[in-house]
Amino acid sequence: MLSWMAWTWPTALVFIGIFSAIGVLTFLEIRQPGGDERKGVLGLTTTRGDRLFIALLGTSYIFLAWLGLVGQPVWWPLFISIGWGVFCFWKV
């Protein structure tokens, strides 16, 4: 039934990752409502969801920039993205 979607394991894992992150945030929101709002180093008022969005958007640009300027393999942007994600949830 889903063969037309041409699933691959790597892309499936990306989506599983994103949806589980949203799931975790939903769980946290139920446990601690209010979204843990704060003003971060970028001067933006962000909730947990905002920080996830900024982390994911930044990650896509880190990968695109690396692919355009350096090329494959993409281990370095992976590490940079993890760092960026940690930074987002820590400081932004």
Add this chain to the structure above:
Amino acid sequence: MKTENNKGWFFVLPVLILVAFNALIPMMTVVNYSVQETFGDNVFFWQGLDWFEQILRSDRFHAALGRQFLFTFLILIIEIPLGIAIALAMPRKGFWVPVCLVTMALPMLIPWNVVGAMWNIFTLPDIGLLGYFFNHVLGIEYNMTQSPLAAWMTIVTMDVWHWTSLVVLLAYAGLVSIPDAYYQAAKIDGASNWSVFRYIQLPKMKNVLTIAILLRFMDSFNIYTEPFVLTGGGPGNSTTLLSIDLVKIALGQFDLGPAAAMSLIYFAITLLVSWLFYTLMTKDDLN
């Protein structure tokens, strides 16, 4: 911990299902396509991130992206001030209000491909009203099928004609919501017209203008039908905007992998610009 009634969320469920089917699932399919190669028949081969690398380094993509930004920049810089100016000039009460509003709304009611066809005929050098006027009355050579400049002027004018009304209507809605007390206070203080605009009208229009700019940015950045019908991307590639190039790759050449990678890059750009703009415009309100 305070318990809240969250049953309202169930009412959002139909929308969620609809969005899942018309946006999320196709989007996920595009992500899957972007890392594979296919020759049809639903057979796919793993390609990794090659398409992204190829698209990001292709001159063709850079050129189309440049044209796209130029187009969006041009129409925003014309439509937003023009829309505000028209909204300021429109009457606030009386008989002429509905007349103005309906006249303004008319261009937006016309389907996009019809707008393209109309302007195509309108600008034909020998029989079109505008084309004939330029070529045979004013003696200025104007042929959008031959001159890139004429083609650009035509698509920009067409978009201004089609969508300035949206900015006008939104700005007008913002203007009529300003209470008279503000104007009276300005009058007592002896404020000039410019001060009234700068310190009363513009701040009060900020929210609707944010929406107007966002809508016009997203629409113009994703524009396809009108320039496709009008110029087909020509002459040469001079009006091949991103979406036109994308369709050429996806349907013309049937390169689904590169087209999928390109549409994801396209999506990332739209998303970032919209997010940046929205965040910067609403930053002061939140703090």
